[in-house]
Amino acid sequence: MPRGPDAVDGSISPWHLLGAALRQWRELAGLTLTETAPKVPIDPSLLAKWERGTRRPAEDAMRRLDQALNAGGILFTMYGFALANETPRPSPAIAERWDAETMDALRRQLLLGGFAAAGSAASAPFQDGLERLRSVVDQTVGDPGIDDFEELVWEYSHAIVARSQVEVLGDLAADVLALQKTMNCVPPRETSRWLRVNARMTNLLAHTLGSTGYARESRHWWTTARRAAERTGDQDVQAAAYASEAVQALHEDRPAVLVLDRADKALALSGGRACVATVEALGARSHALTLAGDVAQACATLDEQVRVFERLPSAVTSDLLSAEGWPTFRLLYSRSLVFTLAGHPSADRAQEEALASYPVGRPRQRAQVELHCAYSEVRRGHIDDGLGHARRVLTGLGDNVTRFVHHMALGVANAVPEVANTRSSVVEYRDLLALPAGRN
Known part of the structure; x- marks a missing residue:
């Protein structure tokens, strides 16, 4: 009489327990491995590994097996x-998937890609090969843990301030994908930390997409970022997503009513607590009110922003290097922007104070305030001087022009009176921004 398969010990891991149940349902159905595998379809040897709990x-395969074996949803549950x-711990049996042929193909991909990339940026095949190689190593040493990803978020919050955001975007998107893969197998006790990391990463990706000019993609990612924040159950995290979207929406010329909606939702979620979301939402609200012509309410909102700022923790106000800090220069930037757009009598003074507050190494942020100065000059009728100043600011930034900078530069162009649109300085400036002549 042939010997039956060895019993599976379901206490070893959840996958062994599932394998034991899978085998039991198959045998209750009176089917062999060979008869069951085509219903998926898969190779019978792979089905055997699932039943042993080693793979x-x-x-999708599990859903089809549940239906084929009439398990009533039990197997899928x-x-x-x-x-x-x-848990993220690797199983030595996982290495079975990396047979000699697969490993040899990976070796060739790395070698050929490496030669192609020599002396230049890494080629796509080489990068893909490196990622696959890392997955092999991770199966041996274990996937990155929550501490690793929390540190990664911290790094990205600094990178989007210090580096070209175009450079950051590709790396950030790849790591958001890696995070989703890792989150498939996190221990329940760490779920809340993983959800918070996911919310912060998607928030950073939405912001970076918008900053690099991908407005349509950014809008979709803000929707995802809000949903990711909701899954945390943390109102401060949710408020941060709404506040960040409100700020970026202003620079993408989205409707003012939408900006106010996002800002008001952020304020409702934060409850006016002294946190970054509150001061950021108040800044966005003040900006939107100015564009809507309600300057008095905009200035009152700025005053409220100051009161909240004064209650922020020192760790937040002293953080000069990351996107998650809110130092004094961010407060002064808000005042400079609103006073500039409103034509406030104190606009020049607000601009000077904002410029003096920036530390060394913040060219993009200083450039926006310099463009406030150019805007004011144009509004005063000093068109050539104002546009000349704006042109020098943009030229000095080179490839480091973000959506925020470009939007303010457009504002300078739009401040030119219609009767002056044919002046050579105006035409040259619009050409620099790749605008059609005479756009208002």
């Missing part, structure tokens, strides 16, 4: 339980 099934309760 993790794919979600157990699959979800296994996903929710697995």
Whole structure:
């Protein structure tokens, strides 16, 4: 009589428990491995590994098996339980997928890609090969943990301030994808920390997309960022997503009513607490009110922003290097912007104070305030001087012009009276911004 398969010990891991249940349902159906595998379809040897608990099934395959074996959803529910309760520890059996042929193909991909990339930026095949190689190593040493990703978020919050955001965007998007893969197998006790990291990463990606000119993609990612924030259940995290979107929406010329909606939702969620979301939302609200012509309410909102700023923790106001800090120069920037757009009598003084507050190494942020100065000059009728100043600011930034800078530069162009649109200095400036002549 042939010997049957060894029993599976379901206590080893959730995947072993699922494998034992899978085998039991298959045998209750009176089917062999060979008869069951085509229903997925998969190779019978792979199905055997799933039953032994040495390989993790794919979600779609598990759903089809549940239906084929008439398990009534039990197997698929157990699959979800296994996903929710697995730990990041690797199983030596996972290495079975990396057979000699696969490893040889990966080796060739790395070598050929490496030669192609020599002396230049890494080629796409080489980068893909490196990522696949890292996944092999991670199966041996374990996937990155929550501490690793929390540090990664911290790094990106500094990178988008210090580096060209075009350079940051590709790396950030790749790591957001890596985060989603890792989150499939996190221990339940760490779920809240992973959800917060996910919310912060998607927030940074939405911001970076908008800053680099991907307005349409940015709008979709802000929707995702809000949903990611909601999953945390943390009102401060949710408020941060709404406030950040409100600020960026202003620079993408989205409707003022939408900006006010996002800012007001952020304020409702934060409850006026002294946090970055509150001061950021108040800044966005003041800006939107100015554009709507309600200067008195805009200035009152700025005063409220000052009161909240004075209650911020020192760790937040002393953070000069990351996107998550809110030092004095951000407060003074808000006042400079609103006073400039409103034609306030104290606009010049607000601009001077903002410029004096910036530390060394913040060219993009200083450039925006310099453009406030140019805007004021144009509004006074000093068109050539104002546009000349703006042109020098933009030229000095080179490729470091973000959406925020470009939007303010457009504002300078739009401040030119219609009767002056044919002046050579105006035409040259509009050409610099790639605008059609005479646009208002």
